[in-house]
Amino acid sequence: MGRTLAEKVWDDHVVRRAEGEPDLLFIDLHLLHEVTSPQAFDGLRKNGRRVRRTDLTIATEDHNTPTLDIDKPIADPVSRTQLETLRKNCSDFGVRLHPLGDVEQGVVHVVGPQLGLTQPGMTVVCGDSHTSTHGAFGALAFGIGTSQVEHVLATQTLPMAPFRTMAVTVNGELPEGVTAKDLILAIIARIGTGGGQGYVIEYRGEAIEKLSMEARMTICNMSIEAGARAGMIAPDETTFAYLEGREHAPKGADWDAAVEYWRTLRTDEGAVFDHEVVIEASELAPFVTWGTNPGQGAPLSASVPDPASFADPSEKLAAENALKYMGLTAGQPLREIAVDTVFVGSCTNGRIEDLRAAAALLKGRKVADGVRMLVVPGSVRVALQAVEEGLDKVFTEAGAEWRHAGCSMCLGMNPDQLKPGERSASTSNRNFEGRQGKGGRTHLVSPQVAAATAVLGHLASPADLSDATEPAGV
């Protein structure tokens, strides 16, 4: 029987297989950041171990870093300790580090692909659940815990329990104004935040093949929000074009050999997935979350749902609690929800394509009075590219704040936070209670919806900025 893409990559990395034991996989790329690496390095020290493959290991600073006054001492003592500890660990163990201020610094899941480190057919791990981002390249990429970070640092291998395979096939084409973010939010709403539990999801179909690499990264990034171990998209000409010439991508004859192998990384005809989901792209519309998990979302044209409409008792209770925390009323049109903050950034939507999309809508327009908009590039390279294209000027002239690269307001671990009761439209990936700051309320949106919302001051889409029409969505 044929094999799926995920099974092929897995099989190519088994270094030990024994009856009744998990396979031991070789890890091609290990990414580190300041939050989930300190204990792992301490474990190496305690056992007198070194980092087995420093050439396959790279670190960056992103979660605790400020996005303003980056040349000043880090004010917050916890953040300062996290960053100083990472710097000492990387120096002590000989691990490459791109620290705050370095031209290659940025959010770890933006930096890996941009350096050409993430490649088709690789196994990629990081102590971060959004490592699934790298599956956009046809890599088997997944988040790991601190003890697993230590195991990989020490051995460059990882014992892994087997996974099931799920195909999410998206037929047709995304309608105008409907983006990869709307698609992944709709998929999560469809299968639920636990629907992907134990699965590696392969996204397939015409609509997926038409996506850029940035859009594919947005999709794979949020696979974890459906509970999936990883998300993958088969590499193709779009992938190769993105990678060719990047710093760590193969060159010359190595490039040719690599592409020859990468072309084999496709699910075989006749291969059977454990589960299949089919989505009609034409039915989709701009999507926003109303609740406190990424699965509590709906088309922007809809209204806040009535918790009584949920048949499942746990979903009903979750909806009741969510509306309470979010300060929303059942039946309230989502377009009538006013926001005071808009955040464009994160490893979900902080790349140059995302900034271009937001800038295109903000050009010649103003951020609404009373709305604070932060635009935070996913990396310094993205920021430099944006400046070269004049996007920073578009944002500042519209009244938005143009910041330095980092995770920023995606999570409340650095100065960029919501105050209690503040409400944001955010291009990040999690809307949990307090995610962006204690008492903060988060609506997950695409960069396009974020920009339209910033201009109008309430959840809105590009169609609301003009007399364009858009599908209502399902």
Ligand SMILES: CC(C)[C@@](O)(CC(=O)O)C(=O)O
């Ligand atoms: C909390 C932070 C370290 C993290 O990056 C962790 C994770 O994704 O696993 C997140 O976005 O939640």
Ligand code: SF4
């Ligand atoms: S941008 Fe957000 S989701 Fe991504 S790694 Fe940083 S904190 Fe995690």
